[in-house]
Amino acid sequence: MAKFITGEELENAVYNIIWEAEKTLLIVSPYIKLDDYFKRLFDKHSNNPKIHIIIVFGKNEGAISKSLSVADFEYFKKFLNISVVYAPKLHAKYYGNELKGVITSINLYDYSFKHNIEFGVYSEMNLLSAISTSADKEAWNTCMHIAEEHEIVFTKRPVYDKKLFTKNFIKSDILHDVTENFYSGISVRKRSGAVKKLGDFPDEIELGASNPTARPTREEVGTTQGFCIRTGVPIPFNPKRPFIDNAYRSWGQRKFLGTG
Numbered sequence: 001m002a003k004f005i006t007g008e009e010l011e012n013a014v015y016n017i018i019w020e021a022e023k024t025l026l027i028v029s030p031y032i033k034l035d036d037y038f039k040r041l042f043d044k045h046s047n048n049p050k051i052h053i054i055i056v057f058g059k060n061e062g063a064i065s066k067s068l069s070v071a072d073f074e075y076f077k078k079f080l081n082i083s084v085v086y087a088p089k090l091h092a093k094y095y096g097n098e099l100k101g102v103i104t105s106i107n108l109y110d111y112s113f114k115h116n117i118e119f120g121v122y123s124e125m126n127l128l129s130a131i132s133t134s135a136d137k138e139a140w141n142t143c144m145h146i147a148e149e150h151e152i153v154f155t156k157r158p159v160y161d162k163k164l165f166t167k168n169f170i171k172s173d174i175l176h177d178v179t180e181n182f183y184s185g186i187s188v189r190k191r192s193g194a195v196k197k198l199g200d201f202p203d204e205i206e207l208g209a210s211n212p213t214a215r216p217t218r219e220e221v222g223t224t225q226g227f228c229i230r231t232g233v234p235i236p237f238n239p240k241r242p243f244i245d246n247a248y249r250s251w252g253q254r255k256f257l258g259t260g
Contacts, residue, residue: 002135005102006119013102013122014095014113015041021051021097027108028094028143030058032068034075035110042079049080049158049169052203056147058090064183073154073179080172081158083198086182087150093120094143100124101136151195153182161207175201 005013018025018041025045032055034042045051055076060066064086076084093104104120106112123136155176160167176196 002121002123004119005122006117010102010104010106010118010120010122011113013100013120014104014106014108017095017097017100017102018042019044020099021045021053023051023098025051025053026056026094026096026101026140026143026147027054028056028090028092028146029108030067030090030093031107031109032057032072033109033111034072038108038110039075042075046079049172049204051081053079053082054144054147054198055082055084056087056090056143056150057084058087061088070179070183073183077154077156077174077177077179080156080169081204082154082156083147083152083201084154085147085150085152085198087146090146092143094139096136096140096143098125101140103135103139148198150197152176152198152201153178155196155198155201157202157205159205159207170207173205 018027018038042053045053053076057068073084076082093107095102095104095108100123102120102122104118106116106118106120112118121135123134125136153176154174156172156174158172159170161170178196
């Protein structure tokens with residue numbers, strides 16, 4: 001049954017959702033800023049490849065660090081099974097695991113937990129809610145849809161050595177990381193050609209799995225995405241010529257005249 005909560009009860013609900021997650025931890029918050037206490041809660045899962053942590057944040061397109069700092073982003077990268085997704089229009093907040101969730105006004109932001117008046121609607125999963133429609137189930141499905149439909153910035157997946165009836169965790173591989181470009185101030189729209197989504201990546205990787213049978217062409221491998229440093233327009237990556245033609249000519253003229 002859904003329950004309205006606020007104050008310390010709301011804070012503890014969010015803390016418990018993070019701490020007690022066993023399979024999936026879904027964090028949807030436009031603004032994220034972690035203090036030492038939040039990190040202590042997340043750290044419980046730092047060596048557990050079985051739990052998939054999904055972080056969805058948003059706002060501040062072109063100045064992403066205002067929504068999620070580089071330092072906090074780097075902190076999340078240490079987890080063994082994690083996806084970080086950016087939804088620029090996100091304003092909703094939701095925290096959930098496989099057993100409980102809360103639809104709330106509060107960001108995962110240390111200041112909000114210490115100083116703001118916030119509230120939310122909390123619910124727990126049971127046998128009845130699992131087979132029927134509930135507000136939390138709809139919230140979970142909506143938030144997962146948001147995660148699946150927006151750009152994934154970083155993803156890391158566990159690698160298993162699979163036997164007939166068992167599988168052993170071996171390591172964790174980074175499958176996608178556009179953090180550097182993402183924090184450069186280039187908008188999502190100008191980077192649309194390079195956008196990846198959650199469904200583009202497997203839930204886990206099998207050690208020794210066969211490689212693709214089709215040989216890639218040199219053209220495919222050599223075409224690395226870059227961006228004009230003056231306009232942000234997508235161009236082939238070339239450190240010796242990091243401009244589109246018009247911007248390059250403009251830069252050359254300014255350099256010749258001694259004004260750029």
